[in-house]
Amino acid sequence: MLHFERWKIIAIILTCLTGLLFAIPNFVSKETLQSWPDFLPKRQMPLGLDLRGGAHLLLAMDQNEIRKDWLQGLQDDARRTLREAKIGFSGIGIQDNSVRVTLVKPEEGDRAFSELKKISQSIGNALLGTAGMDVDVTRSGDNQFVIKPTEQGFNERLSHAASASIETINRRVNALGTAESTIVRQGLDRILVQYPGLSDTRQLKELIGQTAKLSFHAVHPTASPEEARATRVPLGYKIYESMERAEAGGQGEYVLQESAVVLGEDLEDAQPGFDQRTNEPIISFRFNTSGARKFGNFTKNNVGRPFAIVLDDKVISAPVIREAILGGSGQISGNFTVESANNLAIQLRSGALPAKLTVVEERTVGPSLGADSIESGKIAGIVGLAATAIMTIVAYGTFGVYAVIGLMVHGLLILALMSAIGTTLTLPGIAGFVLTIAMAVDANVLIYERIREELRAGKTAIAAIDAGFQKAFITILDSQLTTLVAALIMFWLGSGPIRGFAVTLSLGIMTSVFAAITITRLLVAMWLKNAKSSKTRTLQVPI
Amino acid sequence: MFLVPDFKGFDFFPHGTRLNFMKFKNLCFGLSILAMVVSLALIFTKGFNFGVDFKGGAMIELKAKQGDADLAGLRSKIGALGLGDVQIQSFGTPSDVLIRVEEQPGGEEAQQEALKKIQDVVGDGYEQRRVEIVGPAVSSELRRTGTIAVIASLIAIMLYVWFRFEWQFAVGTLVALAHDVLVTAGIFSLFQMEFDLSIVAALLTILGYSVNDTVVVSDRIRENLRKYKRMDLTELLNLSINETLSRTILTGVTTVAVLVALFFLGGAVIQNFVFAMLFGVLIGTYSSIFIGAPILEYLGVKRDTVVGSEAKASS
Numbered sequence: 001m002l003h004f005e006r007w008k009i010i011a012i013i014l015t016c017l018t019g020l021l022f023a024i025p026n027f028v029s030k031e032t033l034q035s036w037p038d039f040l041p042k043r044q045m046p047l048g049l050d051l052r053g054g055a056h057l058l059l060a061m062d063q064n065e066i067r068k069d070w071l072q073g074l075q076d077d078a079r080r081t082l083r084e085a086k087i088g089f090s091g092i093g094i095q096d097n098s099v100r101v102t103l104v105k106p107e108e109g110d111r112a113f114s115e116l117k118k119i120s121q122s123i124g125n126a127l128l129g130t131a132g133m134d135v136d137v138t139r140s141g142d143n144q145f146v147i148k149p150t151e152q153g154f155n156e157r158l159s160h161a162a163s164a165s166i167e168t169i170n171r172r173v174n175a176l177g178t179a180e181s182t183i184v185r186q187g188l189d190r191i192l193v194q195y196p197g198l199s200d201t202r203q204l205k206e207l208i209g210q211t212a213k214l215s216f217h218a219v220h221p222t223a224s225p226e227e228a229r230a231t232r233v234p235l236g237y238k239i240y241e242s243m244e245r246a247e248a249g250g251q252g253e254y255v256l257q258e259s260a261v262v263l264g265e266d267l268e269d270a271q272p273g274f275d276q277r278t279n280e281p282i283i284s285f286r287f288n289t290s291g292a293r294k295f296g297n298f299t300k301n302n303v304g305r306p307f308a309i310v311l312d313d314k315v316i317s318a319p320v321i322r323e324a325i326l327g328g329s330g331q332i333s334g335n336f337t338v339e340s341a342n343n344l345a346i347q348l349r350s351g352a353l354p355a356k357l358t359v360v361e362e363r364t365v366g367p368s369l370g371a372d373s374i375e376s377g378k379i380a381g382i383v384g385l386a387a388t389a390i391m392t393i394v395a396y397g398t399f400g401v402y403a404v405i406g407l408m409v410h411g412l413l414i415l416a417l418m419s420a421i422g423t424t425l426t427l428p429g430i431a432g433f434v435l436t437i438a439m440a441v442d443a444n445v446l447i448y449e450r451i452r453e454e455l456r457a458g459k460t461a462i463a464a465i466d467a468g469f470q471k472a473f474i475t476i477l478d479s480q481l482t483t484l485v486a487a488l489i490m491f492w493l494g495s496g497p498i499r500g501f502a503v504t505l506s507l508g509i510m511t512s513v514f515a516a517i518t519i520t521r522l523l524v525a526m527w528l529k530n531a532k533s534s535k536t537r538t539l540q541v542p543i
Numbered sequence: 544m545f546l547v548p549d550f551k552g553f554d555f556f557p558h559g560t561r562l563n564f565m566k567f568k569n570l571c572f573g574l575s576i577l578a579m580v581v582s583l584a585l586i587f588t589k590g591f592n593f594g595v596d597f598k599g600g601a602m603i604e605l606k607a608k609q610g611d612a613d614l615a616g617l618r619s620k621i622g623a624l625g626l627g628d629v630q631i632q633s634f635g636t637p638s639d640v641l642i643r644v645e646e647q648p649g650g651e652e653a654q655q656e657a658l659k660k661i662q663d664v665v666g667d668g669y670e671q672r673r674v675e676i677v678g679p680a681v682s683s684e685l686r687r688t689g690t691i692a693v694i695a696s697l698i699a700i701m702l703y704v705w706f707r708f709e710w711q712f713a714v715g716t717l718v719a720l721a722h723d724v725l726v727t728a729g730i731f732s733l734f735q736m737e738f739d740l741s742i743v744a745a746l747l748t749i750l751g752y753s754v755n756d757t758v759v760v761s762d763r764i765r766e767n768l769r770k771y772k773r774m775d776l777t778e779l780l781n782l783s784i785n786e787t788l789s790r791t792i793l794t795g796v797t798t799v800a801v802l803v804a805l806f807f808l809g810g811a812v813i814q815n816f817v818f819a820m821l822f823g824v825l826i827g828t829y830s831s832i833f834i835g836a837p838i839l840e841y842l843g844v845k846r847d848t849v850v851g852s853e854a855k856a857s858s
Contacts (some may be wrong), residue, residue: 050812058681060651199671202662205655358651361681362658364674369604369812376810383808384801391797397552428741431813434805435748435820438798439755442790445797446759448552449790456558471766479758482703483751486696490747493692498744505748527545542549 002466002525012518016409022416045419048426048500051374053367054196055204059169059357061189066161066355067097067154074135074147075099077119085115098148106142113139119147123156158189161354165191169357171350172207191357199366203343211312211356212347214264216295217256219306219318225253240308242315243334254315256308261298266291270348272341275333281341284331285348292328300324309334311344377430384434385411388441396448398542402523403444403516410440410508410515417507426500436508439483443516446472446479448543461539465528469521476513484509556789565781568837575722575834582729589732594739595675597689599646599682601658604634604673605665611637612669620664626657635811639672651678673812689743693724696747700754704761711842712761716754719827719835723753727823741816749823752798756791756831763787764836768844776844780836788832795828 022041025033033042049056071094078101082089088104089112103112117137124130134153138146149157162185173181173195181195198204220228220237228239233255242252270285287295298307299321308318309332317334336344389407393400414433418425451468459467487509490502531539595602605612617640618631627645634641642661647653654676662671677685697720705713724746731738763783771779802821809817 060680201674202659358678359655359676360651360678362655362674362676364671366670366672368606368670369672373810373812376808380805380808383804387800387804388797391793391800393552395552395555395793397550398547400552401547427810427813428744428816431805431809431816432748434801434809435798438794438801439752441797442755442794445790445793449787449793452554452558453786475759475762478707478762479755482700482754482758485699485703486747486751486754489692489696489699490744493688493695494740494744498740501741501744501748505751523545530545540549540551542551 002462002469002521002528004522004525009522012522016412016519019409019413019416022420023412026415026419041420043419043422045415046422046424047370047374048424048429049194049196049363049370050365050427051370051377051425052196053199053365053370054194055198055201056361056363057193057195057201057205057208057359058186058361059191059193059208060360061158061161061165061191061354062356062358063158063189066157067149069355070149070154070157071097071099074119074149078116078147081115081119082112085111087112087115098146101145101147103143103145109139109142113137113145116145116147123153155188159185162189162191164354165357168351168353169193169208172346173204175346175350176204176207190360197367199364201362201364203339205359206343207346208353208357209359210343210347211353212264212344213312213352214267214348215260215310216262216298217258217260217308217310218298218302219308220255220257221305223255225255228255240310240313240315242318243311252315254308254318256310256315260310261307262287262291262295264348264352266294267348270345272338272345273331275331278333280333281336281338282331282333283336283341283345283348285329287328289328292326295328295330296324296326300326373427373430377427381430381434381437385437388437392441392444396444396543398527399448399451399520399524400543402520402527403441403448405523406444406515406520407437407440409519410511411437413511413514414504414507417511418504423503423507424500425504428498428501429504432501432504433508436505436512439480440508440512440515443472443476443480443512444520446475447516447520451541451543455541455543461541462528465524465541469517469524473517476516480509480513556792558789560785560788561781562785562788563781564784564832565777565837565840567833568840571833571837575726575830578726578729579722582725582732585729585732589735591728591732591738592735594737595643595677595682596740597682597686597738599654599677599679601642601644601654601661602673602675603642603644603658603661603671605640605642605669606672607638607640607669609668612640614640617642617665621661624657624660624664626660639811640669646679646682651680654678685740689740692743693746693750696750697721697724700750704754704758708761708765709844711839711844712765714842715835715838716757716761718838719757719830720750720753722830722834723749723823723827726826727819730822731819736818737815739815741813742819745816745819745823748820749827752820752824753827753830756794756827757835759790760784760787760831760836764839764844777840780840784832784836791828791832795824798824 025042025044036042075092075094078099079092082101087108089101090104091102093100101116103109120133120135120137122131123134124132132152133150134156136148136150138148140146166183166185169183169191173183173193181193183191183193186192193208195204220234223234223237225239228234233239236258237255238258240254240256242254244252266287268286268288270283273282273284274280275282303321303323306318306320309316316332389404392403396403414436447468450472451464454464454467484506487502487505491499491506494502612633614631614633621629621631621642626647630643632641633639644657644661647657658674658676697717700720701713701717704716727746727749731742760783763786764780767779767783799821802817802824806814806817806821
């Protein structure tokens with residue numbers, strides 16, 4: 001155990017130097033790093049939100065809404081398909097998470113079945129064995145059909161909705177500032193937003209909390225909501241609530257055509273501004289070419305009648321069309337504050353979310369608390385390290401000094417590994433790091449106690465040292481591997497801060513074993529070589 | 544000499560001790576079983592003071608921008624909002640306040656609304672240092688994964704020990720570990736200290752530390768079983784504990800020293816977490832000496848199988 005070949009010594013020294021190289025960037029400022037040549041590693045250990053301050057929001061997509069929207073779309077598809085094929089149907093509706101169709105003539109059943117089957121699309125990957133259809137079309141009886149989304153199809157929908165949401169959130173969040181936010185999907189229906197440096201999340205939540213589906217609708221020329229409710233809502237129309245009523249219990253309902261004249265997707269731009277006469281906050285918008293044409297035609301044909309601007313199924317306002325709006329631009333007014341107009345403009349510019357997002361978890365740390373945590377972590381780390389070093393040296397003399405050198409290499413290697421891999425340092429991570437210092441000493445304690453024992457048993461210095469390293473090695477392996485098992489499970493199951501702790505603990509276990517069984521052993525071996533060549537007759541082990 | 548002049552370390556511990564640990568085994572078993580029963584009873588009757596991670600709800604840490612925090616003022620303002628059980632206490636320094644609000648009925652959005660209301664009444668006199676809101680869905684998930692994590696670790700460690708040693712060692716280790724986790728959890732229940740996700744991490748670390756300790760002793764027992772073929776088992780267990788005593792104590796003392804440094808200097812945020820570890824390290828050290836090893840006497844270790852398995856393992 002005490003003989004080192006030259007190449008091994010070189011490898012160990014190289015490992016330490018590489019570690020040093022990767023660890024150094026953490027000790028200098030970002031500005032200094034800029035001026036370093038490119039071939040040097042410049043990566044600093046990224047700090048977790050709990051240390052640098054920032055917001056962590058976990059959002060959940062509304063699965064029901066996504067399912068409902070999809071079924072609505074499927075119903076429209078089925079209706080259109082049958083109409084195009086000139087097949088008459090007497091009923092179509094949504095029931096039990098599926099679309100049900102009833103035909104007029106049972107003899108058209110076969111043709112209808114083959115037409116309706118075209119709605120279903122293949123998804124997944126045949127090579128991976130995940131191929132399937134997004135909806136199942138089944139025939140129940142001669143003239144009845146059921147179109148039912150498959151589990152796989154729905155999951156695919158969720159994935160699409162998640163990536164669309166992530167894009168939209170990204171655009172909205174970017175409007176807030178230039179910080180590097182991370183937006184990733186988590187699990188089936190969750191999206192994690194991390195925004196460093198932000199401690200008041202009110203605006204952020206307002207921005208991403210609204211679907212912002214905008215649409216322009218025709219108002220029914222005669223029917224009032226009360227009338228419609230009392231008798232029946234005219235075909236193709238629906239009663240919508242106004243925004244004021246929804247928010248403050250004010251008055252107002254409208255009977256609007258259900259299919260929109262123009263949708264928010266046709267918006268090219270939206271900017272907050274002020275009305276020139278009333279000085280109220282407004283949003284001015286511009287349509288793209290197709291939107292402008294549709295809006296132009298509609299306003300030309302409906303001068304003198306009201307139309308409604310609807311946001312997320314609520315009417316913002318219903319102005320009367322004074323003249324045809326052909327230029328494709330206009331403005332929305334309606335009880336906005338400067339802030340809400342600004343937010344809505346951002347939301348409209350970045351497009352609608354596929355479904356409503358709810359915040360299911362929020363963790364925010366202010367920058368000052370983060371800075372305090374770093375400071376106290378540093379102090380605790382230094383004190384802990386110093387206490388450990390002093391105890392080790394007092395207990396084991398010269399060999400204790402070697403152990404402390406090994407300890408320092410261990411600290412350096414953890415820093416280097418974390419910087420190189422880019423693992424985030426969190427507050428529990430610092431605690432984990434400090435803890436590994438204590439546990440790193442354990443390996444040395446095991447070895448040195450063993451050496452003492454062997455010396456007491458009457459072995460010669462060389463034999464005792466050799467036996468100490470050899471016999472303690474298996475114990476070290478057993479004890480550290482079991483700790484590693486616990487750390488890995490923590491990593492596997494944990495989230496956020498716990499993960500940070502698990503990562504530092506796992507890396508720390510590995511580097512501490514390396515430090516104890518190579519660095520310290522190498523130093524002890526070199527001491528031995530030195531001592532043997534010196535003139536002293538009997539070898540006294542300084543332990 | 545090499546690098547530094549030769550000097551001897553100070554050997555703290557008397558060697559060749561033959562403290563009769565096994566003599567206390569009945570007392571210790573009794574005490575530990577009592578502690579475990581009491582812990583279980585506490586957990587089932589008093590329960591835990593779960594933090595927002597597991598219980599859901601909101602936690603807000605504020606710092607007064609000038610002077611001390613006005614606790615009474617905050618209490619009356621926030622109390623008037625009718626948010627159910629609200630705790631307002633100072634945290635660390637007099638200018639820091641910690642506000643805890645129980646989970647609001649009405650799903651995920653209700654939690655956010657409670658936060659908004661509080662932010663509105665607190666006003667500009669305070670800096671918002673930390674906000675944690677966990678909705679009902681996430682809190683139940685965290686409870687589940689937390690429990691799975693602890694149980695999965697226990698099983699994984701037991702399997703490892705079983706693989707490397709004999710089943711008796713695995714059982715001994717498992718009992719010692721379950722004891723450590725249970726009693727630590729019991730302490731949290733007894734003093735109603737906040738139990739959150741970080742405490743689960745602490746429990747897992749305690750598992751790691753305690754198994755480390757137990758394995759070191761087990762390793763020595765295995766070695767001695769081979770070395771002293773005729774020694775009485777009780778005597779052999781005692782000898783093994785004595786031989787590893789200096790290591791057990793020295794490592795324990797270093798770890799405790801580091802944790803004490805973290806406890807006093809690491810900041811209020813991680814104080815509970817460090818406390819759990821501190822307590823766990825102490826109890827883990829105790830259990831590996833007084834529970835993990837003596838239990839082998841009850842279970843009985845067969846010498847021949849131990850020798851055989853060692854030969855296999857080293858070949």
